Amino acid sequence: ASSAKFFVGGNWKCNGTKDSISKLLNDLNSAKLEPDVDVVVAPPFVYIDQVKGSITNRIEISAQNSWVGKGGAFTGEISVEQLKDLGVKWVILGHSERRHVIGEKDEFIGKKAAYALSEGLGVIACIGELLEDREAGKTFDVIFEQLKAYADVVPSWDNIVIAYEPVWAIGTGKVATPQQAQEVHVAIRDWLKKNVSPEVASKTRVIYGGSVNGGNSAELAKEEDIDGFLVGGASLKGPEFATIINSVT
Numbered sequence: 084a085s086s087a088k089f090f091v092g093g094n095w096k097c098n099g100t101k102d103s104i105s106k107l108l109n110d111l112n113s114a115k116l117e118p119d120v121d122v123v124v125a126p127p128f129v130y131i132d133q134v135k136g137s138i139t140n141r142i143e144i145s146a147q148n149s150w151v152g153k154g155g156a157f158t159g160e161i162s163v164e165q166l167k168d169l170g171v172k173w174v175i176l177g178h179s180e181r182r183h184v185i186g187e188k189d190e191f192i193g194k195k196a197a198y199a200l201s202e203g204l205g206v207i208a209c210i211g212e213l214l215e216d217r218e219a220g221k222t223f224d225v226i227f228e229q230l231k232a233y234a235d236v237v238p239s240w241d242n243i244v245i246a247y248e249p250v251w252a253i254g255t256g257k258v259a260t261p262q263q264a265q266e267v268h269v270a271i272r273d274w275l276k277k278n279v280s281p282e283v284a285s286k287t288r289v290i291y292g293g294s295v296n297g298g299n300s301a302e303l304a305k306e307e308d309i310d311g312f313l314v315g316g317a318s319l320k321g322p323e324f325a326t327i328i329n330s331v332t
């Protein structure tokens with residue numbers, strides 16, 4: 084990891100019940116966590132209030148999505164204003180499941196990010212290539228295009244954490260090697276340097292996601308440009324999530 088403060092997010096996706104979440108919260112509240120790490124969990128919308136009411140204030144709350152503008156007649160959507168009302172500080176945008184299962188496009192994701200930032204939320208901005216992109220040698224083209232869609236519209240990079248999540252590694256148990264992740268993280272920083280500013284390139288945290296677990300996080304965290312993790316499956320297990328948080332080097 085670089086000198087930037089380590090950042091670990093837990094994306095619970097569409098998992099959990101009141102009971103299972105209550106148990107997970109007990110585990111998280113009693114876990115010993117390295118102090119110098121930003122820790123965020125992203126529960127399903129319907130459990131955010133429960134989580135906010137019982138989680139240690141050591142851990143901040145993220146949403147897994149937000150509406151692209153002010154609330155109103157948008158059936159089934161949740162607005163940034165409503166998230167702030169519940170004490171949410173972050174939102175995950177551009178997750179591969181929203182891109183590839185739900186069909187969200189770069190431009191729409193960029194607009195969501197711009198709106199959430201303008202309203203004061205932090206954005207965990209996800210990017211990542213499909214296996215077919217990697218095999219066709221297009222990894223960098225794809226992630227640069229996704230980055231550009233954010234860069235074209237965001238008002239500032241101060242509250243953005245970039246999550247590099249190769250789609251072939253998400254929920255598959257097939258983690259990127261530390262070298263594969265480091266190579267892309269360096270490319271992301273170079274892109275930011277050329278297209279945004281050297282300052283943003285050095286300050287912005289670039290975290291890795293895709294089958295991170297308690298057994299592989301320490302090796303990944305040793306890489307200079309890996310500034311933390313976005314964790315799916317393993318974030319549903321309190322002790323393992325704590326191990327990942329504490330793998331900061």
Ligand code: PEP
Pocket residue numbers: 094248252253254255256292293294295313314315316317
């Ligand atoms: C994710 O959904 O952001 C993720 C990285 O999932 P998993 O850790 O389960 O691969």
